[in-house]
Amino acid sequence: MAQKEHSKVIERELTMSRAMVEAIAHEMRENEEVFYMGEDVADYGGIFDSTQGLLDEFGYDRIMDVPISETAYLGAAVGAAQEGMRPIAELMFVDFFGVAMDQIYNQMAKNTYMSGGNVSVPLVLTAAVGGTYNDAAQHSQTLYGTFAHVPGLKVVVPSTAYDAKGLMHNAIRDDDPVMYMFHKRLMGIGWLPAPDGPKTPVPEEDYTIPFGSADVKREGDDVTIVTLGLHVHRALEAAESLADDGVSAEVVDLRSLVPLDTDTVVESVEKTGNLVVVDEDYRSFGVTGEIVASVAEENLGALDNVERLAIPDVPIPYSRPLENEVVPDVADIEAAVERTQ
Template sequence: MATEEQDSGAQQAGTENATQSSDRELTMSRAMVEAIATEMRESDEVFVMGEDVADYGGIFDSTEGLLDEFGRDRVMDVPISETAFIGAAVGAAQAGMRPIAELMFVDFFGVAMDQIYNQMAKNTYMSGGAVNVPMVLMSAVGGTYNDAAQHSQTLYGTFAHLPGMKVVVPSTAYDAKGLMHSAIRDDDPVVYLFHKRLMGLGWMPSPSGPKTAVPEAPYEIPFGEADVKREGDDATVVTLGLHVHRALDAAETLADDGIESEVIDLRTLVPFDTETVVDSVRKTGRLVVVDEDYRSFGLTGEVVARVADEALSDLDAVERVAIPDVPVPYARPLEQEVNPDADDIAAAVRRTQE
């Protein structure tokens, strides 16, 4: 399995995101906070609420520094009741505000699923368009740091499966800022999922790739536009979040053996950029889908199905690399065993070449 040292060697080759005019580099957490602060300065309708988002600054630094500038009326710690505060955010959004509600761990979605899926996601449709729900549901996803089965899932596919919500998963600081601006300004509910390992925390080392050049001026990244992080002709690797960096590590290893992998970062699941993925597969003929979510009924199967719908005759080989259908283990060796690493991705790409 991959070490964090291997992860830290991930390169952002082939992406325009790391070559912006700004010389300033930010961690993903700082880029997110910068976007939120800008939107809060521009509109009094934007506010933040969640557990430990004020004094603590978010346990993954997702709101660090906002309390000092905006005060407790706009950066609100809430009781430990996801049902209550996510429901309150839905009501505030329908009343004309633009709340950012942080669900501390995505694993906790179950206690507030009625508010998320039956209200946040559906109320615009159920009202015949009479109300909008312009809110961001922000949450931490992912494992690799031994926090066990109830704090280590990604669950991207769960939210993407349920209509009415846009689903965003950044992998770099540049993308994190641009996607956050887009999320806050959107008139529909957006689920914004950030991977803990990519935030740049001192106590949880990140790969080097997420820290990128980030312009100071606000900018938006449109939803539904995947990013080709690395170009190649021999295989298409489709992934998101932490595994973008592991896929780039794998691509560098494969290149030493003359296998050039194209690495696609989806960035958003809803809307989904089918065109970029299909165009790549038509070029390479081989598809590897990598996901930190569970294998069954999830992202890997959906990507393969979309490619089969559009370009089955161009597809010579398919591999899926994902977490097996087991709870994420607490023990470090077991967690490393189930979570795909760069070696697993490289092996899958090699199998498509046989």
């Protein structure tokens, strides 16, 4: 079971966006090679508050607004990383990766291998992910599995402010390219209210959370719910409700997909015997299937029942009722758990 990285008493609480910014600012103060680039990240502070306040301290030379050309600025970020800098580049919406697929899939992910290890690509690519606020099929995807599928990329997905800060410190210091994927609904911005949970106590000092270290957000004995991002909080809400019916649910937050902490998941399933995997990515060829397969390979005998919840294989609808239908909610999680009992 994953251990807490910080045992000191913490009094203050931050939103996830403020925790991310705090980590970025610390790393920029410590290392002048760190800079941030993206659309509307300077004067505007990022449309999801991902860079709010950084321009005032670091100026336009290190907080850079870029033209609307993901191909150009992600290519520039790869080149800067290979020359020894540590860029953080933001995709305003992860859906926009399609116009820069070569820069991400064939350069960022593979140039260390293609160079025989002669270059490293210490680039953090941040991207806003997720739906639940009616922004239609080209602004509402998560696509975790798309990036986890290609060798060479590390993929992290924080669900709380505490995790967001520690994972960001680790990402910027990593010598490999990292996809840092933050859910819009968890950032704590005024026009997009967050659920209860992502605003957490956060230490003022810097700390890192190792990739490949899942966190048991709630302990239980009857069923293991494995998830990430927004659905950590939906799973926790479902677990509270299920407890009233005598079902003890353990909630495992993966925190990173690459590397993947299979050990924590298997350990939990060996205790509970039942596995529910919940994801906001697409069902086919995705995260839910990978988790189930990984557990089956490690200890098939531990699995009594398995349920998968994910986005069905359809574009995410603009219509609010239709979007609510395709994105798993708390009731869906409860129903899936009940089917395992």
